[in-house]
Amino acid sequence: MRNLSRHRTAAVITSLITLLSACSKETTETQIAPSSASISVAASSSVAAKIMHPSWDADQNGVNDCENDGSCDHNVDYSQPRPDPVAALHQRFAANSKRGPFVFTCASDAAPTFTATFYATEPGTLILEHGQNAAELLQAPAASGSKYEGPDASFWEHQGEVRIRWGTGLTELICKTAD
Structure with a gap:
């Protein structure tokens, strides 16, 4: 009975690890790392992603207009002026x-x-x-x-x-x- 309980516990832990790693791959954040260097890299890259040229903000509220409706194209460099x-x-x-x-x-x-x-x-x-x-x-x-x-x-x-x-x-x- 103890072997069965250990087997279920191991299966649950394995499932949780798989789920956590899948969730972390979906986010743009780096996985939890033992050093604080990787955390600062993740923080600085998220700050860089927020820099936006004013031409992308038609209503002048400080938010890229495409973020309001989810239509942002991640291949576009929003720090550059909007093409005319x-x-x-x-x-x-x-x-x-x-x-x-x-x-x-x-x-x-x-x-x-x-x-x-x-x-x-x-x-x-x-x-x-x-x-x-x-x-x-x-x-x-x-x-x-x-x-x-x-x-x-x-x-x-x-x-x-x-x-x-x-x-x-x-x-x-x-x-x-x-x-």
């Missing part, structure tokens, strides 16, 4: 020749100015910017003039007048080249 999506679009086409940027003013208070840069790609590409947002539009067939379309924006130039649709469900804006 408009600059990334222009960088993609940097090897191609371009015309522009051209600024257009519209007869609308909601969306007064747009910037357009045309790239010599096949089909032609237009990067249309409004504020901090940008859309990549591809050249589309047009009976006359120059037309570019994308999922949420379009640009159609015809006889010096430009018609821009920006965002889903918005009406067409009539714009002209800014002087």
